[in-house]
């Protein structure tokens with residue numbers, strides 16, 4: 352069987368990572384959550400005081416070359432989790448503080464250059480499902496299957512709100528909705544690699560679709576290509 356590359360892009364909180372992870376497990380592929388990498392850089396910048404009113408780009412750029420972002424497997428869950436300087440930071444990168452700044456950090460050229468190169472190296476052998484914003488357009492323009500996921504902002508905010516509450520975070524729905532809208536705006540309007548549907552991507556609106564149906568449909572698309 353051919354080992355293909357699958358690119359899943361789309362707006363914030365469209366359920367890309369759940370779907371990508373499930374698909375990778377089913378196909379025996381590796382899953383790469385590129386959003387987690389941008390979040391890890393943001394966590395680093397916050398910890399190091401490199402974000403004031405806005406990110407201090409020159410200061411961050413100086414620290415980037417030596418900055419180590421990676422993944423390790425959680426043996427209990429079987430999931431791959433993101434590491435920063437060798438330490439697992441999966442538990443810290445999804446909070447609203449990181450979410451608030453991540454799109455500004457992800458708009459910086461030096462950050463994208465570093466992470467895109469690393470993502471391309473990780474995907475070089477094929478057999479990969481990668482999710483993000485620029486996978487089908489920039490990171491893996493030759494991917495064998497490209498999916499572009501959308502859903503209404505309210506539905507996406509509601510999903511993310513429930514997720515955060517489940518994790519014990521104190522948030523208001525309006526705050527989460529505003530964050531989803533802000534990130535959509537910054538991600539779609541930034542100069543470098545803005546969020547776009549690749550011309551050859553399949554658009555997939557999951558506003559009214561359960562997880563199982565989504566998985567079955569995308570899995571069927573993958574089997575057609577493999």
Ligand code: C5P
Pocket residue numbers: 363364385386387389390453454455457458482483484485486534538
């Ligand atoms: O996927 P997730 O919502 O965790 O991504 C967090 C943020 O990282 C996005 O809002 C976007 O600003 C940035 N990102 C990106 N390119 C990617 C993946 C994520 O710019 N490939």
